[in-house]
Amino acid sequence: MEQRGAGAMNDDETWVPAGVDTEHPSAARMYDYFLGGGHNFAADRQLADKVLEVIPAKDIARINRSFLRRAVRYLVNEAGILQFLDLGSGVPTVGNVHEVAQHENPDCTVVYVDNDPVAVAHGELMLQHNGNATTILADLRQPTTVLGHDETLRLIDFREPTAVLMCAALHFLGDEEGPADIVAAYRDALCPDSALVISHATDDDYPDDLARAVELYKDTKSPVTARTREQIVEFFAGFDLVSPGVVLLPLWRPDFREIADPRRSLCYGGVGIKTI
Numbered sequence: 226m227e228q229r230g231a232g233a234m235n236d237d238e239t240w241v242p243a244g245v246d247t248e249h250p251s252a253a254r255m256y257d258y259f260l261g262g263g264h265n266f267a268a269d270r271q272l273a274d275k276v277l278e279v280i281p282a283k284d285i286a287r288i289n290r291s292f293l294r295r296a297v298r299y300l301v302n303e304a305g306i307l308q309f310l311d312l313g314s315g316v317p318t319v320g321n322v323h324e325v326a327q328h329e330n331p332d333c334t335v336v337y338v339d340n341d342p343v344a345v346a347h348g349e350l351m352l353q354h355n356g357n358a359t360t361i362l363a364d365l366r367q368p369t370t371v372l373g374h375d376e377t378l379r380l381i382d383f384r385e386p387t388a389v390l391m392c393a394a395l396h397f398l399g400d401e402e403g404p405a406d407i408v409a410a411y412r413d414a415l416c417p418d419s420a421l422v423i424s425h426a427t428d429d430d431y432p433d434d435l436a437r438a439v440e441l442y443k444d445t446k447s448p449v450t451a452r453t454r455e456q457i458v459e460f461f462a463g464f465d466l467v468s469p470g471v472v473l474l475p476l477w478r479p480d481f482r483e484i485a486d487p488r489r490s491l492c493y494g495g496v497g498i499k500t501i
């Protein structure tokens with residue numbers, strides 16, 4: 226039996242929710258593989274290995290998680306935000322948003338949202354004894370459904386400051402899907418002093434490598450659209466960007482230097498605070 230990664234499950238499929246398509250690669254399970262997790266299958270690993278030939282996806286995934294953790298700690302400790310709506314939250318891994326946030330303040334509440342059944346099934350398992358965090362199976366492209374979901378409303382009071390997280394998620398929306406309007410729909414549900422966190426793939430620095438990776442992701446149900454820094458900044462309309470603004474991920478309030486060339490993170494990230 227083949228086993229991969231630190232938290233390796235296996236390919237016997239007994240842990241797989243009914244109806245999951247294991248034959249075709251899933252972006253969520255490929256990301257789990259990049260992070261060294263075990264909730265992935267041969268089809269995911271085959272495509273992920275091809276992606277690794279063109280971009281340093283394992284480093285990028287780790288750097289993205291590290292940015293997410295720094296952003297959450299900032300939001301709890303410096304912005305005083307205790308409610309989190311994590312859109313495109315992924316397969317649970319070490320250092321999840323609720324772990325980071327509740328470590329800083331046990332009163333933090335977290336709603337995870339993903340449209341991948343494996344991500345949601347394992348989120349439910351992990352959170353079964355955590356009354357302040359939940360996972361819902363939903364499509365982030367449907368803000369009304371997500372915002373009005375019973376579980377969202379159980380844990381988030383939108384009259385209080387709330388952080389919407391869209392980390393490594395918005396680049397799975399094509400321009401034709403109106404990503405800016407979708408972000409705006411979440412923004413409009415938030416009260417002042419709420420926050421938006423985005424990390425997003427870019428082809429600003431290594432367009433050829435990114436183009437090859439984008440081509441490979443066409444084999445998943447989640448094709449990727451890389452965007453320029455300017456386009457990513459535009460998603461923050463209605464928010465004031467926290468210093469240092471939208472920057473390459475390793476440059477956002479780093480704890481230490483995690484990569485020789487920050488451009489190899491191939492992603493920008495930023496945090497904005499809603500002022501009105």
Ligand SMILES: C[S@@+](CC[C@H](N)C(=O)[O-])C[C@H]1O[C@@H](n2cnc3c(N)ncnc32)[C@H](O)[C@@H]1O
Nearest residue numbers: 253256313314315339340341364365392393397
């Ligand atoms: C690369 S992972 C990022 C996970 C986590 N946010 C992070 O930054 O570590 C992207 C996740 O977004 C999810 N996703 C993609 N499109 C989505 C959609 N339309 N609705 C909900 N989730 C989506 C995928 O299933 C996947 O789990």
